[in-house]
Amino acid sequence: MTTVAGSPVTEFENNDQKPVGHGRMLRKEDPRFVRGRGRYVDDVQLPGMLHLAILRAPMAHARIVSVDTSLAEAHPKVKLVVTGAMLAEKGLAWMPTLSNDVQAVLATDKVRFQGQEVAFVVAEDRYSARDALELIDVEYEMLDPVVDVRKALDPAAPVIRDDLDGKSDNHCFDWETGDAEATEDVFARADVIVSEDIVYPRVHPAPMETCGSVADFDAVDGRLTLWSTTQAPHAHRTLYAIVAGLPEHKIRVISPDIGGGFGNKVPIYPGYVCSVVGSLLTGKPVKWMEDRSENLTSTGFARDYVMRGEIAATRDGRILGIRTNVLADHGAFNGTAAPVKYPAGFFGVFTGSYDIEAAYCKMTAVYTNKAPGGVAYACSFRITEAVYLVERIVDCLAYELDMDPAELRLRNFIQPEQFPYTSKTGWVYDSGDYEPTMRLSMELAGYGELRREQEEKRARGELMGIGVSFFTEAVGAGPRKDMDILGLGMADGCELRVHPTGKAVVRLSVQTQGQGHETTFAQIVSEETGIPPSDIDVVHGDTDQTPFGLGTYGSRSTPVSGAAAALVARKVRDKARLIASGMLEVPATDIEWTKGSFHVKGDPSASVTIQDIAMRAHGAGDLPEGIEGGLEAQICYNPENLTYPHGAYICVVDVDPGTARVTVRRFVAVDDCGTRINPMIIEGQVHGGLTDGVGMALMEMIAFDEDGNCLGGSLMDYLIPTALEVPDWETGFTVTPSPHHPIGAKGVGESATVGSPPAVVNAVVDALKPFGVRHADMPLTPSRVWEAMQGRPMPPI
């Protein structure tokens, strides 16, 4: 049964009950990856292919006086040099962003962040293309940069976006949610009010594979094929049609194997457009592959919210209200990937898992001389920030009340009978049973024992901290009446075709970047049809071969596309039932479905398998009246709501009193994402997200100096956890299905990234309690922890 080569391995947690379908199953993807036979964008080699390199701005803010490309053009291996001015002539110098702003493809008037694209070179090989960048001479006139988000709206601040008509400041947008007046009221009658300034610093998703593309324009039939690192190939195709004016049916976007995305590969980057332009102008395939520094300095960052969090409560620990004021740094162009009506994403879920009386948020977003982005790195559209805010401010309240943080949470949970629960900011939580999840996490961690150990250690002057975080996520964007990206509704298509011999192919609109869709979507279809997962191929990432949909991010694959896969399989099953009725010569209503076959009610011996039916559907002979030949279906699934998974995390840290170095000793994560399609894959998703959380809490930050130089632009400074900085993860689960999802499954991929940073920070702050520390900002590097221990906690930006 266990084979690794050739056929995929199938094995299930409950072998007797689950011959096929949901359960632990090894991955169909792995056989190629462990042999080095994945196919990532930079593996694509085409005849005559040329290489593209991008010249980038060395400073954050400067006017372009002149660009001299003559020396680069004279390079013997250079085929093409393109500047912003040349693109402007073709109307391609600017492109729309996912937030209805515009972003420069190549700078024309001035540069607005360090690392911005200024010109590009296409040459015979990647080394020559880089050589030629050195031969381009750009004259800049320096301008003062806007770096500190808190000073961006000063009247004297230089205006970054003077490209926008009548723009006289750096204001990007305002946004609010909740009820300001009702929140005032509850704060007015609270026993305790706690306020804290909480910064979620700028970080970067930094997938191991950087962004890149290979554009191949065929001038004869006018077709563009674009291999690219995209999480949303269909949305990209539509945007290329709009940006480049190419007809959409002549554009084929192929997202092959992707070496991790983490939200970094949702937006369209100038490099992709440059490779398309390069291919259009040379008539040859053109490859662009950025290096790590380019990835860190110019592609979508994450977070960068400066928050004032306020919480109102009674003395005995009943939370009454939460209020927050946010200053959001969006960089030089608003490139945030979010549904159009949600400029702050789903930050509105900042009331968390608690049943409170009122809440209010006021946000101001600004431009600064930094790279665009904001929504990335498993944030579920800003829920990382929302959960960090609420879980940090609840801990600040526990500190003030001198109450155990787990106990405070337990007292305020939304109760199971309150679901579906409408939050004070209007989000309708689908289902949840929070206390058992919290209790399980405490039990796995040995919470009471940990607190006793901490007490003993404190008595000896040792610094041990226990951090608790309980989160509610909101994933699966989303209902098309509310949610769209640039006018494209956030529904997802799915097609299922069963071949005559009973093998099947299912085509998805979403795009895996390692989350295991080729395995789990086969399992979903298998669960519904009884066709073994090994007989089901999953096709994704090729816009010519797959139905339209919006791609993978926001943990939306299972909630939206997974629902589509289940429903399209049921549609096929419904047709199979009609064909079976003809084969069994009884009315369809007299037929029962058992996994993989239909049989006559009361006579299990009279049965036909799904494979028999597939052959009949394609074979000779009559089908029942009105039934077409073939066995296939398609669907476009419009979710009625998001799914709201939740989780309880407990982190244990030790802080060295001499060096202030934090060691994460243990981390217990209990997640509830409803029905679990493949527990092995969920566990892996959780482990990865927890590592993100430790990284963000302790190590990672994209910082800038006062001149706007990016200080985290390589892996020398942008520190990502290795195997030595993280513990062996301890996980558990509870199951509270989503009532509106066809198989009760919720998304989960981002839960751990969302839920873990507050657990780590809460643990570190808890360790520092003897020093009277109530809050310290990420990243909690030794120097920053040391400062906090000295009573000098400093905001990171």
Place this chain on the structure above:
Amino acid sequence: MQVTMVVNDEEVTREIEGRLLLVHFLRDHLALTGTHWGCDTSNCGTCVVWLDGEPVKSCTVLAAMAGGHEVRTVEGLEQGGELDPVQKGFVECHGLQCGFCTPGMMMTARALLDRNASPSEGEIREAISGQICRCTGYSTIVRSIQWAAAEEAGTRTTTADAASAADVPTTADSGSAS
């Protein structure tokens, strides 16, 4: 300049520039694209291959320096149509997701097991600490390498608690260290 080296037991000769990095030589000139390029500062280790049996970051070795030496890449891990126990371990224990760090991780793991047949968890973490994975959080990579070690030692047993190793029957072909 001309360079000749043995890659995965096969002698290859190519005309190259002196500045060409080994990672690009393998990928672009030999089409061995299992070896990846994930950073520009020698931190990530997605490019790890063996040079005369030693794991090296091939982004930090000139192709010319490998002239006259033996290189082994992920494509050379599988022997005689049989996956190396390390490769099997990564599959069995879900030690990979996007697969981008996997080739480098497995080359390091194989080299580790060749000199230390039963490494502790700490020794495994230390051995792979020059390599970054963004997907797995490392626990399952550690388990994968432990699985391979147990497989080679013939001591692998079914454990109820480790979901990663649950219900996996021992296969007959527990190959020896390459």
